[in-house]
Amino acid sequence: MIFHPPDFWDGRKILFGVSGGVAAYKSASVVSALVRGGAEVRVVMTRHAMKLVGRATFEALSGKPVYSRVFGEGGEIHHITAVRESDCVFVAPATANLLGKMAAGIADDLLSTLILVDEKKVVLAPAMNTGMWESTAVQENLIRLRERGIRVIEPAEGWLACRETGKGRMPDLEPLLEELYCLLHSPRLLEGKKALVISGPTREWLDPVRFLSNPSSGIMGGSFAGVLRAHGADVRMISGPVAGRQPVGIQVTEVETATEMAQAAEKFFPWCEICIMAAAVSDYRPVTCSPKKMKRGKSEEMTVTLAANPDILALLGARKGGRVLVGFCAETEEEALLTEGKRKLKEKNADCMVSNLVGGHGEGFGMVPVRGVLLDRFGNHVPIQGTDKFSLAETVVSRVASLLQ
Ligand SMILES: Cc1cc2nc3c(=O)[nH]c(=O)nc-3n(C[C@H](O)[C@H](O)[C@H](O)COP(=O)(O)O)c2cc1C
Numbered sequence: 001m002i003f004h005p006p007d008f009w010d011g012r013k014i015l016f017g018v019s020g021g022v023a024a025y026k027s028a029s030v031v032s033a034l035v036r037g038g039a040e041v042r043v044v045m046t047r048h049a050m051k052l053v054g055r056a057t058f059e060a061l062s063g064k065p066v067y068s069r070v071f072g073e074g075g076e077i078h079h080i081t082a083v084r085e086s087d088c089v090f091v092a093p094a095t096a097n098l099l100g101k102m103a104a105g106i107a108d109d110l111l112s113t114l115i116l117v118d119e120k121k122v123v124l125a126p127a128m129n130t131g132m133w134e135s136t137a138v139q140e141n142l143i144r145l146r147e148r149g150i151r152v153i154e155p156a157e158g159w160l161a162c163r164e165t166g167k168g169r170m171p172d173l174e175p176l177l178e179e180l181y182c183l184l185h186s187p188r189l190l191e192g193k194k195a196l197v198i199s200g201p202t203r204e205w206l207d208p209v210r211f212l213s214n215p216s217s218g219i220m221g222g223s224f225a226g227v228l229r230a231h232g233a234d235v236r237m238i239s240g241p242v243a244g245r246q247p248v249g250i251q252v253t254e255v256e257t258a259t260e261m262a263q264a265a266e267k268f269f270p271w272c273e274i275c276i277m278a279a280a281v282s283d284y285r286p287v288t289c290s291p292k293k294m295k296r297g298k299s300e301e302m303t304v305t306l307a308a309n310p311d312i313l314a315l316l317g318a319r320k321g322g323r324v325l326v327g328f329c330a331e332t333e334e335e336a337l338l339t340e341g342k343r344k345l346k347e348k349n350a351d352c353m354v355s356n357l358v359g360g361h362g363e364g365f366g367m368v369p370v371r372g373v374l375l376d377r378f379g380n381h382v383p384i385q386g387t388d389k390f391s392l393a394e395t396v397v398s399r400v401a402s403l404l405q
Helices: 024-036 055-062 079-084 096-104 110-117 130-134 136-147 173-184 219-230 258-271 312-318 336-347 389-404
Strands: 013-018 040-045 088-094 122-126 156-159 165-169 194-199 204-207 210-212 234-239 251-254 274-277 284-286 306-308 324-331 352-357 370-376 381-387
Touching: 013 024, 013 055, 013 110, 024 040, 024 055, 024 088, 024 173, 040 055, 040 110, 079 110, 088 096, 088 110, 088 173, 096 110, 096 122, 096 136, 122 136, 122 173, 130 136, 130 165, 173 219, 194 219, 194 258, 204 284, 210 284, 219 234, 219 274, 219 389, 234 258, 258 312, 274 312, 274 389, 312 324, 324 336, 324 389, 336 352, 336 370, 336 381, 352 389, 370 389, 381 389
Parallel strands: 013 040, 013 088, 088 122, 194 234, 194 274, 234 251, 274 324, 324 352
Antiparallel strands: 156 165, 204 210, 284 306, 352 370, 370 381
């Protein structure tokens, strides 16, 4: 699961630089994913990169010739035009050597020459051994590059090809593409704003091995978190138990029950300026949770007494202040979408409400299109006609940005 809109790469022109790091083999899958996403990718490799991975691999994946020299190559790429025609110059992996050359403004091969043409288009994904990464030389070069506005994706921590563990790995495909999406996203309507996303299902335990819950996957909340971050917001998440990973760059507080979710929401709500309440909270919980596994009895029926859980959206609405609060309301009947959306918007003191259809054959849960109505506190309501969750998040986030002004 990648937390960015499925059509984000469609039609983008990416000049993809590969320098001589061992992570060059991973770049092949990045190029492949970008091409699959509809991007037009042209690959430029350094001489050392070609010692690690053959140019034929990148030619096959990009469907275009791979360039490596400034002079003397049949059909050479014109370095100025190539950059001017691209939306982005993405270098992955970027070696310590390349960072050093860039910091000093050295242009002694095709890739380092291209990079100098328009540094505003450059995004680097450095990857190297931890010792190299932590070296004063590399860190000083990074400071200089960042001061010049060059965007850098931090390497990940973990197992390195040199059989050591530490910081320096090129991030894996999905987090790398999410980081690139965030850096390239435009507009950035929420630069510096603080956003809290509450996401996922809750679990209400009956005994140590059974609970009441629902099929919420956390994808709606994750999509919001990804889109808010791409708009420049500082995002924090509170999440119930979900199977997949969360989007990159987000601090996540994991909770299980509605009571824990309410406590975390009360803790972090004062911090935020925007709150998206996309969690599927159990309205009720068993009054008691058996300490031992409940045994099957002789009776054909069993009664469980339930107690109401906190209404988290109402709690937050009551102390909203100047924040923008977005709620969700899940309905199983199409006719109820508008009336229930309006009622909940008012009763919970929210600014926007996504009233959406759930049920049937998994409708509303997981990576499925959303159908429903988007309402706001000014009485506007627009239909949501089977849109993907990222597009819905984009629409809602634009509305939130206008409400903040
Ligand atoms: C097997 C192998 C793996 C390497 N991996 C890295 C690496 O991950 N990061 C790095 O900065 N340098 C790495 N190097 C060293 C670079 O290849 C070397 O500094 C080279 O001069 C980089 O040239 P370039 O930046 O023009 O591609 C590696 C070298 C070898 C032989």
